[in-house]
Amino acid sequence: MAPADRAAVLALWRKLGTNVGIYTTEALERTFVAFPSSKTYFLHLNLSPGSAQVAAHGQKVADALSLAVNHLDDLPGTLSYLRELHTHKLRVDPVFFKLLCHCLLVTLARHYPGDFSPNMHASLVKFLNHVISALAPSSG
Amino acid sequence: MSILLTHPCPSPTPGGGPLPLTNSLILLGEGRTLGQEMRNKRPHSEEAAQTCFWPIRITSKLPDTMVHFTTEEKAAVASLWAKVNVEVVGGESLARLLIVYPWTQRFFDSFGNLYSESAIMGNPKVKAHGRKVLNSFGNAIEHMDDLKGTFADLSELHCDKLHVDPENFRLLGNMILIVLATHFSKEFTPQMQAAWQKLTNAVANALTHKYH
Numbered sequence: 001m002a003p004a005d006r007a008a009v010l011a012l013w014r015k016l017g018t019n020v021g022i023y024t025t026e027a028l029e030r031t032f033v034a035f036p037s038s039k040t041y042f043l044h045l046n047l048s049p050g051s052a053q054v055a056a057h058g059q060k061v062a063d064a065l066s067l068a069v070n071h072l073d074d075l076p077g078t079l080s081y082l083r084e085l086h087t088h089k090l091r092v093d094p095v096f097f098k099l100l101c102h103c104l105l106v107t108l109a110r111h112y113p114g115d116f117s118p119n120m121h122a123s124l125v126k127f128l129n130h131v132i133s134a135l136a137p138s139s140g
Numbered sequence: 141m142s143i144l145l146t147h148p149c150p151s152p153t154p155g156g157g158p159l160p161l162t163n164s165l166i167l168l169g170e171g172r173t174l175g176q177e178m179r180n181k182r183p184h185s186e187e188a189a190q191t192c193f194w195p196i197r198i199t200s201k202l203p204d205t206m207v208h209f210t211t212e213e214k215a216a217v218a219s220l221w222a223k224v225n226v227e228v229v230g231g232e233s234l235a236r237l238l239i240v241y242p243w244t245q246r247f248f249d250s251f252g253n254l255y256s257e258s259a260i261m262g263n264p265k266v267k268a269h270g271r272k273v274l275n276s277f278g279n280a281i282e283h284m285d286d287l288k289g290t291f292a293d294l295s296e297l298h299c300d301k302l303h304v305d306p307e308n309f310r311l312l313g314n315m316i317l318i319v320l321a322t323h324f325s326k327e328f329t330p331q332m333q334a335a336w337q338k339l340t341n342a343v344a345n346a347l348t349h350k351y352h
Contacts, residue, residue, distance in 0.1 A: 026330075033330040034337040102314055106321045106333060113322035118239040119257045121318065125240050 001130060005123040006072055012108075012115060012124070013069045020066055023111065025058025027104035035099045041092055061100075068131050075134040083135050094136035101128040207342040209284045213335040220320065220327055220336070221281050229323065230274030231267035233315045235260045241311055247304060277316070280343050287346035295350035306348040313340025 001009075016023065031038050032047055032054075045053040064082055071078040086092045105124060109116045209217075238245050238260050245254050251265040260266055276294065283290040298304045317336055321328045 030330045030333055034334040102317075103333075105318055106328070109318045109321040110325040110328055113325060116318075116322055117257070118236045118261065121236060122240040 001072055001123075001126055005126050008120050008123040009069060009072075009127045012112075012120065013066065015112070015115065020062035021055070021059040023107045024061040024065065024104065025055045026107045027100055028054055028058050028061070030103035030106060031096075031100050034103065038096050038099060041090065041096065065131065068134075069127070072127075072130075075130050076137070079131070079134040083137070086135055087138075092136070094132065094138075097132045097135060101132065104128070207287065207338070207345070209335075209338065212331075213338060214284060216332050216335040217281055217284075217339055220324060220332060221278065223324065223327075224274075224320070226274045226278065227267060227271045229316070229319050230270035230272070232261070232270065233312065233319045234270035234273060235263075235266050236315045236319065237308075237312050238266065240315070241308075244308055244311070247302060273312070274316070277339075277343065280339065280346075284339070284342075287342050288349045291343065291346035292350060295347050298347055299351040306344065306351060309344035309347050310341065313337075313344055316340060 013020070029049060032042075039047055042054075042057070045051065045057065047054060064079065067078060068075055076083070105121070105128075108124070109121075238248065238254060239257055248254065248266070248269070251263060251269075253259040253263060254266075276291075279290060280287055298309075317333060317340065320336065321333070
């Protein structure tokens with residue numbers, strides 16, 4: 001990632017602070033509503049609005065993204081354990097990651113409209129695409 | 141009336157063009173096709189299902205029941221649309237497409253200065269074209285039960301003259317949603333997003349319908 005993109009994403013992440021989990025949880029909820037077939041990966045959870053189980057998963061996603069933000073030089077290495085899990089054990093269709101990332105962008109745009117300039121938007125897309133590549137390398 | 145698709149669920153042929161329809165086509169009630177049933181049985185995202193491109197030419201006249209909007213979805217879309225400033229939202233959506241997905245600039249060579257975020261956001265041709273594009277969404281909202289018919293001419297234009305890859309329609313739809321989220325954070329609930337997502341996906345599909 002180019003220095004300007006990294007700086008933009010890092011700055012936004014600092015601003016999100018400890019609230020990242022709130023936004024990733026909202027992104028998950030939005031994904032379930034807008035793309036109902038995505039629920040197939042979560043049939044073991046209570047998916048009703050406000051579910052503590054979805055919030056717990058949202059926090060896991062947040063922690064992984066925060067880890068990624070702080071290890072932009074080696075995303076494949078940093079996220080290798082998640083790649084194994086999602087590819088071989090959970091067998092997640094990589095399209096799902098794109099849907100979740102889109103819903104995360106909608107969530108962040110909604111909560112931080114003043115920060116969500118087109119350049120910030122572009123930097124986030126690049127960051128999330130790198131994360132998706134690290135999680136699902138064959139998604140090409 | 142029911143017509144069975146006995147040809148296996150096709151993938152696009154490498155050389156393009158429609159597959160030969162050697163058998164007749166069955167709709168499995170409520171407008172669902174066998175292909176959709178096959179897609180439904182796989183752990184396949186809705187998004188992927190809707191962007192799966194079928195080069196099959198249906199020669200008999202069939203009711204267009206591919207996308208059905210509920211009363212609630214139509215009401216949600218209409219309620220937000222009433223508040224939308226078409227010039228602002230349209231211009232910004234197109235600008236974001238050009239900035240976030242720079243290859244899309246190739247379709248707008250005649251628009252002049254597209255060299256920076258501020259240049260694109262301030263470019264009057266981008267704003268004007270964005271308004272035109274969003275007005276066509278307004279037309280879609282008035283004809284949600286017949287999007288394929290409504291977009292038939294635009295579909296031919298984008299395929300035959302402009303040579304736009306259909307994936308870009310989906311990307312523009314997502315830009316519109318994100319712009320709506322920035323302008324209407326309170327109204328843009330998950331249900332509102334889902335209704336608009338369905339609309340933009342359906343418009344993208346309608347624009348792809350005449351591709352060959």
